[in-house]
Amino acid sequence: MLRPGAGTPEKERGMKSIYLAGGCFWGVQKFFDQFDGVISTETGYANGPDKAPGYLEVCGGSGHAEAVRVDYDENKIPLSQLLSYFFLVIDPLAVNRQGNDVGVQYRTGIYYTDKDQLPAIEAVCQEETARVGRPLVVEVMPLKNFFTAEEYHQKYLDKNPTGYCHIPYQYFSIAEKDLGKLRENEDLRRRIGSLAYDVTQNAATEIPFTGQYDYFFEKGLYVDVVSGEPLFSSEDKFDSGCGWPAFAKPLTNTAVKESIDISHGMVRTEVRSAEANSHLGHAFNDGPAELGGVRYCINSAALRFIPYADLEKEGYGEYKAYFTDDKKAK
Numbered sequence: 001m002l003r004p005g006a007g008t009p010e011k012e013r014g015m016k017s018i019y020l021a022g023g024c025f026w027g028v029q030k031f032f033d034q035f036d037g038v039i040s041t042e043t044g045y046a047n048g049p050d051k052a053p054g055y056l057e058v059c060g061g062s063g064h065a066e067a068v069r070v071d072y073d074e075n076k077i078p079l080s081q082l083l084s085y086f087f088l089v090i091d092p093l094a095v096n097r098q099g100n101d102v103g104v105q106y107r108t109g110i111y112y113t114d115k116d117q118l119p120a121i122e123a124v125c126q127e128e129t130a131r132v133g134r135p136l137v138v139e140v141m142p143l144k145n146f147f148t149a150e151e152y153h154q155k156y157l158d159k160n161p162t163g164y165c166h167i168p169y170q171y172f173s174i175a176e177k178d179l180g181k182l183r184e185n186e187d188l189r190r191r192i193g194s195l196a197y198d199v200t201q202n203a204a205t206e207i208p209f210t211g212q213y214d215y216f217f218e219k220g221l222y223v224d225v226v227s228g229e230p231l232f233s234s235e236d237k238f239d240s241g242c243g244w245p246a247f248a249k250p251l252t253n254t255a256v257k258e259s260i261d262i263s264h265g266m267v268r269t270e271v272r273s274a275e276a277n278s279h280l281g282h283a284f285n286d287g288p289a290e291l292g293g294v295r296y297c298i299n300s301a302a303l304r305f306i307p308y309a310d311l312e313k314e315g316y317g318e319y320k321a322y323f324t325d326d327k328k329a330k
Helices: 025-032 055-059 079-088 115-132 169-173 179-192 194-202 317-322 324-329
Strands: 015-022 038-046 065-073 108-112 139-142 146-148 220-224 230-233 256-261 268-273 279-284 295-298 303-307
Touching: 015 025, 015 038, 015 079, 025 038, 025 065, 025 079, 025 169, 065 079, 065 108, 079 115, 079 179, 108 115, 115 139, 115 179, 179 194, 194 279, 230 295, 230 317, 256 279
Parallel strands: 108 139
Antiparallel strands: 015 065, 015 108, 038 065, 038 146, 220 230, 220 303, 256 268, 268 279, 279 295
């Protein structure tokens, strides 16, 4: 067990330590091991009762948080930068949960042993609060205790490369990437949700028959969930039975752009939004002949629906002209 203030080797070597709880500690350790300036990491159980627990006790609600001790050279990587990376891989608004993991051991926390670290911690937390627009639920407090986890938990994902992790694997190789762009991407993920992010940014496909707009035929406008640009009208929506929303055509000839997609051993026509370049789905030449013969097969997660009655309020009043009643009126 480590108690705050025990020993002085860290200060003698110019090294500092911070203890970070960010959900399952396997991924958190793997994530921080990639950065230049991180000297060493260790998984353990922090800020619970003052008695060493085993993993099963922690999972049973002992009150300890799964945490990682990060030893770093502040001359190479300042604490503010470490914490900026930390906020990339946690949901700072989730209580006792990260990813699919639920329980008090998965709470988020920043535990410090040196009061000199507090100004940097508070500054980064203030930035993140402004970014998400709500108070964070990340614990910020002195380290009470830290018990080293069992050996099989140390460097777990190095020993088990295909092991479970709530952190996307692409985040284990971001050390050379632009932090500003990564923050921008994570802000987008938080704003639209993980599924919508994976669909629009990574060309993922939602499970058929699960999307909210699959069998949905209210009158209104469908816009890009990322940018809000108008894409499709309910006037052109039909039930194809394929498990995804289907449209006979986009709202205008310039609303979407199409390209050849040869992924997954198939040749298909990919459909993306013209402005935001969001992946939407694919177009096929098997639609109803009376509607033009094309089926735009679109992921619900890539869309946001605006009811016809709300078009004016939402700032889309000009698009009323695309609907039948208004066409007749003109």
